[in-house]
Amino acid sequence: MNQPPFIAVEGPIGAGKTTLSTMLSQELGLPILKEIVEENPFLGKFYENIDEWSFQLEMFFLCNRYKQLEDTGIQYIANNQPVISDYHIYKNMIFAQRTLKGVKREKYRQIYHLLTDDLPKPDVIVYIRASLDTLLRRIAKRQRSFEQGMDTAYLEQLILDYDEAMAAIAEREPDTTIITIDGDTIDFVENREQFDEIATRLKELIHERIQHT
Numbered sequence: 001m002n003q004p005p006f007i008a009v010e011g012p013i014g015a016g017k018t019t020l021s022t023m024l025s026q027e028l029g030l031p032i033l034k035e036i037v038e039e040n041p042f043l044g045k046f047y048e049n050i051d052e053w054s055f056q057l058e059m060f061f062l063c064n065r066y067k068q069l070e071d072t073g074i075q076y077i078a079n080n081q082p083v084i085s086d087y088h089i090y091k092n093m094i095f096a097q098r099t100l101k102g103v104k105r106e107k108y109r110q111i112y113h114l115l116t117d118d119l120p121k122p123d124v125i126v127y128i129r130a131s132l133d134t135l136l137r138r139i140a141k142r143q144r145s146f147e148q149g150m151d152t153a154y155l156e157q158l159i160l161d162y163d164e165a166m167a168a169i170a171e172r173e174p175d176t177t178i179i180t181i182d183g184d185t186i187d188f189v190e191n192r193e194q195f196d197e198i199a200t201r202l203k204e205l206i207h208e209r210i211q212h213t
């Protein structure tokens, strides 16, 4: 438990993970693991037809995140270097449980465990919760063409899935610190004081862990 933390920023689509993790990495001087979005060949097709493309897309995300954690994440952690990531590997499961069905879901689950069970898991999660209205506004603001026709029910369901997943992690992994941020009322982009509060909390956590190492 007492080692420099592996910090993940999590939350549903458009919650502000990339924005917050980038700001935190600059403020705290930490390396960042960023999700690869633009080079994903399946994302556009997936939003046009989820049932047809979900297995390809979930496998792509899983392999990408596995490779990134294997290539770089593990090195930081082995060198006692705190690191920040704009996803938790468990994110794969949150999405896959929603988008895959039957045999494919079971096959995916087996591959997921095979690849990820021995990977380091974040010990601090900054979880950004936000309402459907806020997420829709942010998705519209970002203007990724393939997301503009996203089914509102899908996004609404993911909000619930994320709440459930965070509650399950809290129960299963009591040593994981979860800092929950209400993305509807806390604006870390426009309000410097609110951002500083989050950054200070993380600085304290890093300090505590390093002192105990």
Ligand SMILES: Nc1ncnc2c1ncn2[C@@H]1O[C@H](COP(=O)(O)OP(=O)(O)OP(=O)(O)O)[C@@H](O)[C@H]1O
Binding pocket: 011, 012, 013, 014, 015, 016, 017, 018, 019, 020, 035, 138, 139, 141, 142, 186, 187, 188, 189, 190
């Ligand atoms: N607190 C905020 N206030 C205003 N705009 C914000 C805030 N947080 C994020 N945004 C804007 O909302 C959009 C989505 O943010 P971002 O890309 O960081 O979300 P994300 O959670 O990483 O999304 P994804 O799930 O797709 O990876 C961006 O245009 C960003 O500038």
Ligand SMILES: Nc1nc(=O)c2ncn([C@H]3C[C@H](O)[C@@H](CO)O3)c2[nH]1
Binding pocket: 013, 035, 037, 043, 057, 058, 061, 091, 092, 095, 096, 099, 147
């Ligand atoms: N189905 C599915 N599984 C994932 O693991 C996953 N991770 C991210 N995304 C979608 C959300 C944004 O549109 C976009 C950028 O985050 O990609 C995912 N979609």
